[in-house]
Amino acid sequence: MMPLIIGLTAGYFCGMGISLSLLKISSYSLVVLKIIGSGYLTYLAIQMWTRKQINQDSRKPTFIRGVLIAISNPKALLFYTTFFPQFGHTQVDMVYLALCYGILSFIVDFSNMLISHFVSREISMNSLMWINRSGALLLWLTTLKIWL
Numbered sequence: 001m002m003p004l005i006i007g008l009t010a011g012y013f014c015g016m017g018i019s020l021s022l023l024k025i026s027s028y029s030l031v032v033l034k035i036i037g038s039g040y041l042t043y044l045a046i047q048m049w050t051r052k053q054i055n056q057d058s059r060k061p062t063f064i065r066g067v068l069i070a071i072s073n074p075k076a077l078l079f080y081t082t083f084f085p086q087f088g089h090t091q092v093d094m095v096y097l098a099l100c101y102g103i104l105s106f107i108v109d110f111s112n113m114l115i116s117h118f119v120s121r122e123i124s125m126n127s128l129m130w131i132n133r134s135g136a137l138l139l140w141l142t143t144l145k146i147w148l
Contacts, residue, residue, distance in 0.1 A: 007066020007067045008106075009105055010063070012070050012105050019080035034147075038147065044139055045137075045143070046136070
């Protein structure tokens, strides 16, 4: 579990660099990122809504897998391009913001994985179906909010 969390945190840092450099290259990159991100959210919502049962992923969580998950997440890239530039006026400010975000995301990811490990044993399959459908609805609403 720990290599995956460290990989996610490293991927967040890579994602910050990618998204901020995309924003400097072209203002159209934000529109392209919105299209890709909303398409990805719609895909995830459909997958969550139609999932019949939850299968445990038997693959071992690795550092590389965590980095790939974080970098391929368009929601995070959209967050970095819209949220961070509002508060960081210099490169030093951006470094401090990135470090604070990295430390906090590590703590939150570790807490989420720890809690989900213990809670997953107690939830019934019917409850998981409703949790998935609620999550799918929230993803669709988020996609709608991106475009309004």
